[in-house]
Structure formats: structure tokens, C-alpha cells
Amino acid sequence: MGRVGPEELTEVVAIARRHYVDGVSRVDIATERGLSRFKVGRVLQAARAAGIVRIDVRAPAGIDYAVSDELRARYGLRRALAVQTPDEDRVREPLGQVAADLLREVVTADDVLGIDCGRTLRAMTGHLEGIAACDVVQITGLGGQLGATATDITRVVSEASGGRVFSIFAPLVVGDARTAATLRAHRALRPTLAAHARVTRAVVAVGAWSPEHSQIPALLGEVETARLAAAGVVAETGALLVDADGRRVPGLDDRRLGISEEQLRAVPDVIGVGGGRGKTDAVHALLRSGLLSSVVTDVHLARRLLRREG
Numbered sequence: 001m002g003r004v005g006p007e008e009l010t011e012v013v014a015i016a017r018r019h020y021v022d023g024v025s026r027v028d029i030a031t032e033r034g035l036s037r038f039k040v041g042r043v044l045q046a047a048r049a050a051g052i053v054r055i056d057v058r059a060p061a062g063i064d065y066a067v068s069d070e071l072r073a074r075y076g077l078r079r080a081l082a083v084q085t086p087d088e089d090r091v092r093e094p095l096g097q098v099a100a101d102l103l104r105e106v107v108t109a110d111d112v113l114g115i116d117c118g119r120t121l122r123a124m125t126g127h128l129e130g131i132a133a134c135d136v137v138q139i140t141g142l143g144g145q146l147g148a149t150a151t152d153i154t155r156v157v158s159e160a161s162g163g164r165v166f167s168i169f170a171p172l173v174v175g176d177a178r179t180a181a182t183l184r185a186h187r188a189l190r191p192t193l194a195a196h197a198r199v200t201r202a203v204v205a206v207g208a209w210s211p212e213h214s215q216i217p218a219l220l221g222e223v224e225t226a227r228l229a230a231a232g233v234v235a236e237t238g239a240l241l242v243d244a245d246g247r248r249v250p251g252l253d254d255r256r257l258g259i260s261e262e263q264l265r266a267v268p269d270v271i272g273v274g275g276g277r278g279k280t281d282a283v284h285a286l287l288r289s290g291l292l293s294s295v296v297t298d299v300h301l302a303r304r305l306l307r308r309e310g
Contacts, residue, residue: 015040016047020055063098064299071295071302078269078293082302091276091298096123099203099273099296104131106269107161112198114139114259115157116238117150117172117215118205120273125153128160135164137195139202139264140238141172141257144215166192170257172239173219177254184257196259202267204292206274207236208282216252228252235282237272237291240264244281246288261291269293275301284308 015033018024019040026044030037047053064082072080081102085094099121107113111134115121136158140150151167158165168189174180183189207214209229216239217225228251232243239256241249248261264270272286275298284305286292 012043012047012052015043016053019044020053062094064302067299067302067306070306074306075287075295077287077295080294080302081296082299083275083296085275085298085300088275088277088298088300092120092123095120095273095275095296095298096125097127099124099271100127100131102271102294102296103201103203104128107132107134107201109133109163111135111200112137112195113157113161113163114196114199114202114204114267115150115154116140116202116204117142117144117148117153118207118273119145119148119215120275121153121203121205122148124203124273125156125160128157131157131161133162135166135195135198136161137166137199138168138192139196139199139204139259141168141170143172143219143239148215166195168192168257171219172257173216173252173255174257175255180255180257189257196263197266199259199263199267201269201271202259202264203271203273204237204264206272206279206283206286206295206297208279209233209235209241210278213276213278213282235285237286238264240291242285242289242291244285246285246290248289264291271296273297280304 015029018029026037026040030040062084064084067082068080071082081098083094083098085091109132113134113136115138117140136154138150138154142149142151154167170183211217214236216236231249233241233249234244235242238258239252240261241251243249270292271294272292273296280301283297
């Protein structure tokens with residue numbers, strides 16, 4: 001901008017304040033001051049170059065938006081949210097709150113909302129006040145701790161929304177394929193299983209293949225859990241198993257009671273929620289699998305993913 005006198009500087013500051021503080025257009029400022037709009041544009045550009053005007057974009061606390069956008073681009077996602085958490089051990093409540101905020105933002109009365117099980121999704125239910133009234137469908141059978149089963153979570157979500165609820169009062173994984181087929185044919189489950197084809201948005205948990213980080217191993221026992229680990233399983237969502245490269249491992253498919261892989265892939269918006277120590281490989285695998293279109297995770301895990309090669 002060069003050296004300017006007080007009169008010119010006063011005009012520059014006045015024009016900058018009118019535009020950036022008062023929100024007056026360049027054309028209107030030009031009319032007010034008897035200048036051309038091109039002159040006003042040059043003054044505003046010079047004010048920014050000289051540091052008279054500094055534009056500071058401040059995002060609300062709670063999400064690292066730069067990391068989020070980089071993660072979204074890296075995996076080709078519809079959206080990614082890298083949540084700032086106190087540390088890598090206390091992630092469920094922050095992730096649950098952001099997941100709830102996201103659902104309140106995107107869910108409409110025309111949606112059919114699919115709900116999975118999981119401890120982080122249970123934390124989500126405490127923040128859903130104001131979510132749109134829509135049908136709420138349990139997309140996985142019973143599993144996990146009391147209060148954190150898909151039935152429990154679906155009930156609470158439906159109470160918040162006021163919409164119709166479709167539940168599955170049966171285990172997520174049963175002992176054999178014949179039992180699973182019998183239960184799928186039961187008249188009590190038909191409305192819910194039929195509703196799986198209508199789900200337009202789903203929120204699912206990300207599980208790593210260990211008792212600490214997934215509720216599925218507790219349903220199977222140590223021997224079968226180890227067998228599936230030897231087969232390459234590192235992650236699951238709703239007992240749909242995935243290896244480290246994102247390939248599906250069909251180890252439990254004929255014994256599951258829940259939305260099928262094909263139906264889940266047909267859902268326009270599948271939001272995976274999960275984070276914390278021990279879940280980096282699982283989140284990576286599920287993002288590579290194509291089962292998820294969006295992810296809500298913690299910023300520490302997100303940064304580890306971005307440092308990975310390949």
C-alpha cells in the first residue's frame with residue numbers, strides 16, 4: 001500500500017469498516033462516497049494486503065474441521081467429523097454428542113432411520129432432543145450390555161423422535177443357520193426385517209475385533225473369536241466382518257439377524273461412529289470396505305489414519 005497520509009488512511013479504514021463490519025456492498029459504498037466500484041475494490045484489496053483488515057475464520061470448538069475435511073477427501077466420504085476429545089480413552093461421550101448433533105441436522109420426517117447397537121451409540125441417545133419425527137428401525141439383533149443393545153437404543157431414539165419404532169427381539173448372532181432362518185421367518189420379526197429395505201439413513205458402530213472394542217466376541221466365545229481373527233477379521237459393524245484391506249469376511253452371515261450387507265450398501269447415508277485407542281485399524285478397514293459413507297471419530301485416530309500410507 002505504500003506510505004499514506006492520515007486523510008487517505010482515514011478513507012481506507014472507513015471504507016473497510018463499511019464493507020466488512022456494516023456489510024454494505026461495494027456498489028453502495030461507491031455511491032455514498034462518490035467513487036467508482038472499482039476504486040472501492042482496490043481500496044479493500046489494499047486494506048487487506050496492508051494488514052488493516054484481517055479476516056479470521058473461527059469454527060466452533062469441538063471438531064477439527066481441517067482434519068475432518070482431509071479425512072473426508074482421503075477416503076472419498078460424504079462427510080467426516082474428527083471430534084476433539086480430552087484424550088484417547090474418553091471418547092464415547094464426545095463422539096455420541098457429535099453424532100446426535102449430526103442426526104438432528106440431517107434427519108427429516110421423510111427418513112427411515114436405522115439404528116445399530118454399541119456403547120458409543122448409547123451415549124448418543126442423551127443428546128437427541130429435537131430430532132425429526134421419523135420411523136426408527138433396529139437394524140441389528142440383541143447383543144451387548146443391558147442398556148446398550150440395539151433394542152434399548154432404538155427405543156430411546158424413537159421416544160426422542162416420536163416416530164414409529166420397529167424392533168428385533170432376538171439375538172444378533174445365533175448358534176446355527178437353521179435357527180437364524182427360523183427366526184427370520186417368524187411373524188414377529190417380519191415387519192422389522194421388511195423395513196430394512198426402506199432405511200434411508202443408518203447410524204452404526206465401528207467395532208475392532210477384540211472383547212474390549214466390540215460386543216460381538218462376547219456372543220461367540222474365545223475359540224470362535226480366535227478362529228475368525230486367524231481368518232483375517234479386524235473389524236465389524238453389526239456383525240458384518242471385514243479384514244484389514246476392507247474385504248468382507250462372511251463368517252457370521254448365515255447366523256446374523258440384522259440388515260444384510262446388500263441392504264446396508266443400498267442405504268444412501270451410513271454413518272459409522274467409533275474411536276479411541278485400539279480402533280485405528282478397524283476404522284480404516286471399514287472405510288475401505290465401502291460399507292460407510294460417513295464417519296464420526298476422534299481427532300487422534302483421524303490423524304493416525306492420515307499418516308498412513310496406502
